[in-house]
Amino acid sequence: MLSPDLLLWLEHCAVIFFMTFLHEDAAILAAAFSTVEHKLPVWMAYVSVYLGIVTGDILIYGLGHLAQQNKWLRSKIIGPKVERVHMWLDNHLVRVLVLCRITPGLLFPTFVACGWFRIPFYRFASVSILAGAIYSSIVLTIVILFGDLVLNHLGYWAWGLAAFLLIAWALRNSFKSRWSKTTEKAMGEIPPSFFAVFKKYMPGMRRKFHGMPSLDDLKKTVASAEHIPNSILYIPVGLYYIFLGIRYRSLTLPSASNPKIETGGFMGESKASVMNMVGEDQKKWVSGFVTITRNGIPDEADFENALKAMKEGNIGFPVVAKPDIGWNGYGVRLVENESHLQQYIANFPHNEKIVLQRPVTYDGEAGVFYVRIPGEEKGKLYSITLRYFPFVTGDGISTLRQLIQKDQRTKLRAGYYLGEKTEHVGFGDDDLEQIPREGELIRLSFLGSLRVGGLYRDASHMITPELTERFDQIARSIPEFHYGRFDIRFESVESLMKGEGFSIIEINGAGAEAIQAWDPNVSLFKLYREFFKAYRLLFRIGDMNRARGFKPMPLRDFLRAIKHQNNLIDQYPPAG
Numbered sequence: 001m002l003s004p005d006l007l008l009w010l011e012h013c014a015v016i017f018f019m020t021f022l023h024e025d026a027a028i029l030a031a032a033f034s035t036v037e038h039k040l041p042v043w044m045a046y047v048s049v050y051l052g053i054v055t056g057d058i059l060i061y062g063l064g065h066l067a068q069q070n071k072w073l074r075s076k077i078i079g080p081k082v083e084r085v086h087m088w089l090d091n092h093l094v095r096v097l098v099l100c101r102i103t104p105g106l107l108f109p110t111f112v113a114c115g116w117f118r119i120p121f122y123r124f125a126s127v128s129i130l131a132g133a134i135y136s137s138i139v140l141t142i143v144i145l146f147g148d149l150v151l152n153h154l155g156y157w158a159w160g161l162a163a164f165l166l167i168a169w170a171l172r173n174s175f176k177s178r179w180s181k182t183t184e185k186a187m188g189e190i191p192p193s194f195f196a197v198f199k200k201y202m203p204g205m206r207r208k209f210h211g212m213p214s215l216d217d218l219k220k221t222v223a224s225a226e227h228i229p230n231s232i233l234y235i236p237v238g239l240y241y242i243f244l245g246i247r248y249r250s251l252t253l254p255s256a257s258n259p260k261i262e263t264g265g266f267m268g269e270s271k272a273s274v275m276n277m278v279g280e281d282q283k284k285w286v287s288g289f290v291t292i293t294r295n296g297i298p299d300e301a302d303f304e305n306a307l308k309a310m311k312e313g314n315i316g317f318p319v320v321a322k323p324d325i326g327w328n329g330y331g332v333r334l335v336e337n338e339s340h341l342q343q344y345i346a347n348f349p350h351n352e353k354i355v356l357q358r359p360v361t362y363d364g365e366a367g368v369f370y371v372r373i374p375g376e377e378k379g380k381l382y383s384i385t386l387r388y389f390p391f392v393t394g395d396g397i398s399t400l401r402q403l404i405q406k407d408q409r410t411k412l413r414a415g416y417y418l419g420e421k422t423e424h425v426g427f428g429d430d431d432l433e434q435i436p437r438e439g440e441l442i443r444l445s446f447l448g449s450l451r452v453g454g455l456y457r458d459a460s461h462m463i464t465p466e467l468t469e470r471f472d473q474i475a476r477s478i479p480e481f482h483y484g485r486f487d488i489r490f491e492s493v494e495s496l497m498k499g500e501g502f503s504i505i506e507i508n509g510a511g512a513e514a515i516q517a518w519d520p521n522v523s524l525f526k527l528y529r530e531f532f533k534a535y536r537l538l539f540r541i542g543d544m545n546r547a548r549g550f551k552p553m554p555l556r557d558f559l560r561a562i563k564h565q566n567n568l569i570d571q572y573p574p575a576g
Contacts, residue, residue: 213493383516
């Protein structure tokens with residue numbers, strides 16, 4: 001038979017344990033009160049709080065996992081905050097779980113996200129157990145010491161003061177800046193690409209990007225060529241292409257550069273088909289994807305096929321939706337949930353293929369240009385170009401609209417961000433009038449392409465034997481692949497130079513531009529020199545493959561593929 005004291009202790013423990021499910025800070029206050037008032041031994045207070053916190057963490061994780069199978073539960077708990085933390089979980093799990101423990105409003109969505117995105121339970125539990133022990137011990141000790149010190153002076157007013165401080169701590173998230181509130185609201189209302197658009201980089205770190213070299217040393221942010229309309233800029237390039245076509249007696253010779261790919265990958269090729277050609281032993285370097293064909297009979301059938309394909313491919317939300325026949329980021333969007341996917345499919349042209357790709361959580365992005373001369377056993381890396389997403393930095397005074405319009409770089413592409421371009425999702429008027437905090441970096445687009453304001457920097461100095469060997473293995477696993485660019489996301493410069501920590505998001509063939517020429521430090525003369533050099537190499541490879549028996553594509557079919565792609569671009573849903 002249990003003694004009355006023990007029963008009373010167990011009652012207090014049970015109350016504290018279940019109180020943690022409602023509010024951890026309130027449970028800690030109750031535990032401290034019970035200890036200081038000698039109604040509960042110290043060790044039992046610690047154990048009750050700790051077990052309650054860890055159990056609550058596991059239950060929240062379980063809710064996220066269960067939401068994968070339960071549509072009703074998914075609609076209730078999977079929101080913008082849950083989706084937003086996905087980008088950090090895989091590579092920064094410990095840091096994220098520790099920080100969200102002490103940041104009001106983030107714990108629930110973060111732990112739900114761990115279950116939703118199927119972070120291994122043993123990883124989650126081990127971090128939760130350790131972080132919970134440290135957090136509960138420190139906070140409970142502080143509150144107990146506080147109660148002991150001031151109880152004699154303030155009496156029971158001490159607990160009123162403690163309650164006030166804890167409530168202020170818990171509610172401090174309510175006093176966010178107006179910009180932050182608007183951001184949260186926007187995430188629930190505006191198109192899916194803007195879940196990524198409003199991602200905030202590390203506060204106070206001006207012009208620095210995780211995993212990427214700083215831009216602080218960049219003297220100019222706009223290349224000379226960017227001031228020239230493309231219709232004029234590319235006239236010498238087009239003329240040089242015709243000259244090479246006459247010289248090599250074929251205007252379609254680039255189609256023979258990669259003879260197993262339609263048009264050699266010059267234009268109009270299937271991106272999915274190229275990535276599917278990567279050998280099985282090298283597919284681990286390619287970001288997972290599935291494809292569906294937009295049939296439209298009815299629209300709901302296409303949507304259901306997409307969900308089925310994603311399930312079979314073990315791909316969840318968010319997912320990158322993009323055209324199979326694509327160019328320069330047209331139609332590429334980060335889709336956050338089912339309703340946004342349904343909307344994207346409904347606006348996609350009929351009888352065309354959609355690629356649904358698993359987002360890569362790495363922050364760095366680059367284009368790796370590869371060349372292998374026919375007959376040579378090994379290829380080499382022609383160049384590496386870093387891609388920086390378009391952004392502005394808040395000054396605490398200017399609105400977002402003003403920041404965009406006065407920044408040397410972003411004002412050239414202002415139409416994309418101000419909602420003036422139909423092919424791109426822009427900001428709403430309410431968002432444009434918000435004032436970002438000083439030092440706050442605001443990402444303006446999910447895309448990092450030059451077309452929407454992305455900044456390119458030549459990083460050929462990063463080419464190492466290890467990196468060359470890695471991409472040579474990948475490229476040689478693709479039948480007769482000799483010329484093209486691998487668009488990748490990577491963890492850090494250090495890991496990339498070792499040939500590790502990256503994922504391929506797209507493979508471009510003969511149409512791959514020498515994008516390192518768009519570095520702001522590159523002169524107009526050097527830009528043309530790089531373009532001409534790349535085309536000479538392309539035609540040379542095509543000529544050598546022709547000598548090996550691979551015939552260039554007929555001109556009529558070549559032009560038809562180019563026309564088909566150009567027609568599709570105008571029909572794609574707005575990009576983000």
